[in-house]
Amino acid sequence: MLVRIDFPLAKGFSVVSLGKNRARGYVRPKSAERVGRRMADDKADEKKDGEQARAPEPPEVASQDGENRVAALEQELRSKSQEAAASYDRYVRAVADGENLKKRLQREKGEAIRFANENLLRDLLQVIDGLELALEHAALGGNGKSVVEGVQLTLRLFRDVLERHGVKEIGDPTGAAFDPATQEAAELRSSPAVPPNTVLRLQSKGYLYNQRLLRPARVIVAAGPTSGEGEEPGENEPAQ
Incomplete structure (x- = not known):
């Protein structure tokens, strides 16, 4: 079959x-x-x-994985939030410290400008004491010599005060060539005995303050020969 x-x-x-x-x-x-x-x-x-290939994961396994992922993300978010809060706190503190420092520096600068001459004025009080003492001796009918000595002592004390604070005399330039950088010509005077631009006499002293010109010296300067000086009479007269 x-x-x-x-x-x-x-x-x-x-x-x-x-x-x-x-x-x-x-x-x-x-x-x-x-x-x-x-x-x-x-x-x-x-x-x-x-069927095995198409079978999904058990619901409890998928749920557990999702919960773990969410928990990890929440933990990371909390950590980043704490870091951001700490950074902002440091920023606020730094800004506050900067403002306080700025105010303190401005206050110190104002005080420094306001009391910049405190030491100088304190030293000048000694000069006033010396002048008052000289006037007391003169009022008591003392001789002129003691008054002169008192004034000389006061002047020397005053110069010492200026030197301690950086003020220095330039010196007497009489007989030297005129220096426009440190001198001011108060008068031009004809003087055939010296070359032109020679300092004939000092009127007021010049001073430097920490190597910078504080006041120029006022001087009388020799001028060049005027028109007609040194010419023989009739030298420039027209010929007859």
Whole structure:
């Protein structure tokens, strides 16, 4: 008895040849039964593999992973928030310290300008004491010599005070060439005995303050020969 197989053969099987007078596509009953079982097993395995591949994760596993991720993000957010708060606090403190420093420096600068001459004025009080003492001696009817000595002492004391505070005399430039950098010509006077631009006399002394000109010296300067000086009489008269 021959049985016709109407379904495709499983992988690895081929149609069994039943002889030259039997058509292809026919197999023995037992062979057909084995082929059917194997094909059914293959389909069951494929279905099982597909279901396993498509099966989602259990809900409790997915929920736990999400909660862990959220907790990690919340922790990171708290950490960053704390860092930002600390940075802002440092910024506010730095701004406040800067403002306090600025105010303190302005206050100290104002006090320094206001009391810049405190030491100088304190030293000048000694000069006033010396002048008052000289006037007391003069009022008591003392001789003129004691008054002069008192004034000289006071003048020397006053010069010492100026030197301590950086003020220095330039010196008497009489007889030297006129220096416009440190001198001021108060008068030009003709003097054939000296070359032109020679300082003839000092009117008021010049002073330097910490090597910078505080006041120029006022001097009388020799002028050059005036027009007509040194010429023989009639030298420029027209010829007759």
